[in-house]
Amino acid sequence: MPFLENVLRGKRVPRERMLEVAEHYKHFGGVSPINEQNRALIAALGEQFSRDGIDLPIYWGNRNWSPLLPEALQQIAGDGKRRVLAFFTSMYSSYSGCRQYRENIQQAQAEVGPQAPQVDKLRFGFNHPGFVGPMAENVRASLQSLDADVSTPVLFTAHSIPLAMADNCSYQRQLEESCRLVAESLGLTNWQLVYQSRSGPPQQPWLEPDVCDTIAAMDDDQKLESLVIAPVGFISDHMEVIYDLDDEAATLCRQRSIHMARSSTVGTHPDFVAMIAELVRERMTDDVPRRALGDLGPWHDVCPLDCCLYKPTRP
Numbered sequence: 252m253p254f255l256e257n258v259l260r261g262k263r264v265p266r267e268r269m270l271e272v273a274e275h276y277k278h279f280g281g282v283s284p285i286n287e288q289n290r291a292l293i294a295a296l297g298e299q300f301s302r303d304g305i306d307l308p309i310y311w312g313n314r315n316w317s318p319l320l321p322e323a324l325q326q327i328a329g330d331g332k333r334r335v336l337a338f339f340t341s342m343y344s345s346y347s348g349c350r351q352y353r354e355n356i357q358q359a360q361a362e363v364g365p366q367a368p369q370v371d372k373l374r375f376g377f378n379h380p381g382f383v384g385p386m387a388e389n390v391r392a393s394l395q396s397l398d399a400d401v402s403t404p405v406l407f408t409a410h411s412i413p414l415a416m417a418d419n420c421s422y423q424r425q426l427e428e429s430c431r432l433v434a435e436s437l438g439l440t441n442w443q444l445v446y447q448s449r450s451g452p453p454q455q456p457w458l459e460p461d462v463c464d465t466i467a468a469m470d471d472d473q474k475l476e477s478l479v480i481a482p483v484g485f486i487s488d489h490m491e492v493i494y495d496l497d498d499e500a501a502t503l504c505r506q507r508s509i510h511m512a513r514s515s516t517v518g519t520h521p522d523f524v525a526m527i528a529e530l531v532r533e534r535m536t537d538d539v540p541r542r543a544l545g546d547l548g549p550w551h552d553v554c555p556l557d558c559c560l561y562k563p564t565r566p
């Protein structure tokens with residue numbers, strides 16, 4: 252509950268929703284797997300840095316639970332470091348995944364005071380071969396586990412956000428691009444981007460369609476035999492994946508006798524870990540090419556002033 256209170260402070264999300272989500276966490280002993288997953292990613296990245304000859308320490312700061320961002324910046328300052336590169340654990344631009352983290356960093360810098368390091372964020376990786384490649388590999392593995400071919404429906408999922416948030420960022424455009432790149436690399440013929448984990452009040456419009464609504468509609472329309480759900484909007488199998496997909500969506504599929512396979516997120520896939528190191532190297536020297544697949548090109552290093560603006564309307 253204290254974690255959820257932090258997440259939702261000042262947000263337009265009903266209290267009943269918070270209590271409902273607390274139940275999701277209680278299914279897993281009241282603990283999110285995300286901290287453990289971030290520890291694993293940091294360990295893998297440390298090994299990658301050694302292999303790549305990148306002699307930099309790695310720190311970790313969360314927005315809503317310890318280890319918190321101000322503690323991390325304090326530690327960095329205490330170690331005498333003046334400049335930091337920040338990897339955000341989201342591949343996409345939105346207020347939640349971009350601007351809010353930048354605001355959190357500024358607040359943490361203010362807390363630490365004049366000794367606080369300068370922080371530069373790395374570009375988003377939604378169209379990087381080190382993200383698209385592993386995602387495609389995981390979708391292929393799901394198809395194989397179902398003994399299914401490329402005409403099997405694949406639902407790519409991402410966290411829904413309020414339309415008022417989506418209007419001021421490139422979230423949907425980047426997601427569509429990731430999905431298209433994964434789909435084209437595998438030759439998928441029946442895929443769609445849908446959304447999950449919406450949490451606002453019903454009268455507030457959020458990105459649609461919802462994953463479960465889509466499964467029900469597709470199955471009503473034309474009986475579904477098998478289905479792949481690929482959570483392209485996340486980088487680890489945290490609560491939104493293991494509850495909202497592996498429990499809720501999986502239950503719906505079981506009730507309707509649909510064979511469903513949920514693709515793994517990229518997690519600590521070696522190519523993804525190597526991507527993070529590459530994004531770091533890009534910013535250390537001028538001779539590292541900025542790799543990006545598809546039409547949108549490498550995303551910006553420095554956010555423009557109006558990047559991912561969002562003024563939540565209070566209830």
Ligand SMILES: CC1=C(CCC(=O)O)c2cc3nc(cc4[nH]c(cc5[nH]c(cc1n2)c(C)c5CCC(=O)O)c(CCC(=O)O)c4C)C(CCC(=O)O)=C3C
Pocket residue numbers: 255258259262263264268269272283284285340341342345347348410411412413448449450451484485489490491
């Ligand atoms: C875009 C996006 C990502 C993807 C990008 C990224 O990864 O950053 C993401 C990831 C995550 N969201 C997470 C958890 C939660 N998100 C909530 C609520 C919200 N998420 C939002 C957006 C996003 N969320 C929004 C617009 C809200 C409404 C409140 C607000 O405007 O801020 C709530 C409150 C309860 C609820 O209503 O669901 C919880 C508990 C966890 C941790 C899971 C774990 O613990 O394992 C992760 C990785």
Ligand SMILES: [Fe+2]
Pocket residue numbers: 410
């Ligand atoms: Fe969230």
